[in-house]
Amino acid sequence: MEKEKLLFYNEYEEFYKMAETSVAFQRFCSDSFGQDFSQDGFSNIEQIDMILPYIPTTEDVHILDVGCGNGKMLGYLQKKTGAFIHGFDYSQKAITYARALFTQNADFNVGIIGEIEYPDNSFDVVISMDTMYFSQDMSAFVGQIKRWLKPDGILFVGYQEGELIPKTIDEYTTELAKALKNNGMSFEVRNITKQTYELLKTKREAAIIHKPEFENEGHMQWFDMLMMQTKWAEGSYQQFEKEMARYIYVAKK
Numbered sequence: 563m564e565k566e567k568l569l570f571y572n573e574y575e576e577f578y579k580m581a582e583t584s585v586a587f588q589r590f591c592s593d594s595f596g597q598d599f600s601q602d603g604f605s606n607i608e609q610i611d612m613i614l615p616y617i618p619t620t621e622d623v624h625i626l627d628v629g630c631g632n633g634k635m636l637g638y639l640q641k642k643t644g645a646f647i648h649g650f651d652y653s654q655k656a657i658t659y660a661r662a663l664f665t666q667n668a669d670f671n672v673g674i675i676g677e678i679e680y681p682d683n684s685f686d687v688v689i690s691m692d693t694m695y696f697s698q699d700m701s702a703f704v705g706q707i708k709r710w711l712k713p714d715g716i717l718f719v720g721y722q723e724g725e726l727i728p729k730t731i732d733e734y735t736t737e738l739a740k741a742l743k744n745n746g747m748s749f750e751v752r753n754i755t756k757q758t759y760e761l762l763k764t765k766r767e768a769a770i771i772h773k774p775e776f777e778n779e780g781h782m783q784w785f786d787m788l789m790m791q792t793k794w795a796e797g798s799y800q801q802f803e804k805e806m807a808r809y810i811y812v813a814k815k
């Protein structure tokens with residue numbers, strides 16, 4: 563498939579170009595998420611630290627990030643655990659930068675969800691933050707990830723409903739929950755919708771604080787995007803919860 567025709571491809575190329583050079587955005591990420599991983603979503607440091615206990619402390623541990631962007635999240639996990647890091651993303655810009663940033667025990671590839679392939683039984687942990695919904699057939703993609711996982715492997719997913727895909731009843735009715743069940747994967751899930759609403763407020767405040775820097779850099783379109791993405795913070799939690807939800811899934815092979 564031509565990646566240029568995929569949803570938001572050009573927008574992500576532009577996004578990662580900006581993320582590489584914009585000090586305003588790097589500061590915004592640190593203030594919003596507790597660490598700058600060039601996030602485009604809701605993965606704050608508390609959520610990323612939740613992955614750490616699932617990464618074995620033995621030798622020869624391999625972790626994969628689906629939709630890894632410029633790899634900064636993986637770089638953090640490698641620093642904490644010493645794991646070999648693998649990541650893929652359809653953004654050429656992001657992967658070129660990831661390769662420059664992380665050169666030791668690291669493997670970054672340009673790849674499309676549903677097309678890229680890895681050998682069976684490769685990974686101890688597969689993570690995917692705010693990315694599973696770009697899959698055109700989530701059940702088939704979860705099946706692929708299941709094959710890539712080692713026998714005791716774990717899939718860790720940060721998953722949101724209400725923007726790209728409609729909100730369903732609860733954490734057991736999502737497309738992802740169905741895909742996990744279809745593939746015979748048992749899972750635990752945490753509802754972090756309330757924390758996400760608080761995070762939105764923090765993101766909005768941080769963007770406003772750094773507005774003059776975005777302006778000086780000529781990056782006002784990204785400031786405007788952050789304002790649009792965080793408009794929910796202007797309304798009540800009750801309204802937010804009606805339309806949006808965020809969950810953390812931890813599934814076993």
Ligand SMILES: C[S@@+](CC[C@H](N)C(=O)[O-])C[C@H]1O[C@@H](n2cnc3c(N)ncnc32)[C@H](O)[C@@H]1O
Nearest residue numbers: 574601602605629631651652674675691692696
């Ligand atoms: C919402 S962002 C999340 C990025 C990062 N994981 C985070 O938590 O901030 C989605 C990521 O998926 C990538 N992406 C979107 N569609 C894709 C596809 N079809 N195949 C591969 N990567 C894709 C984007 O380039 C982007 O890095």
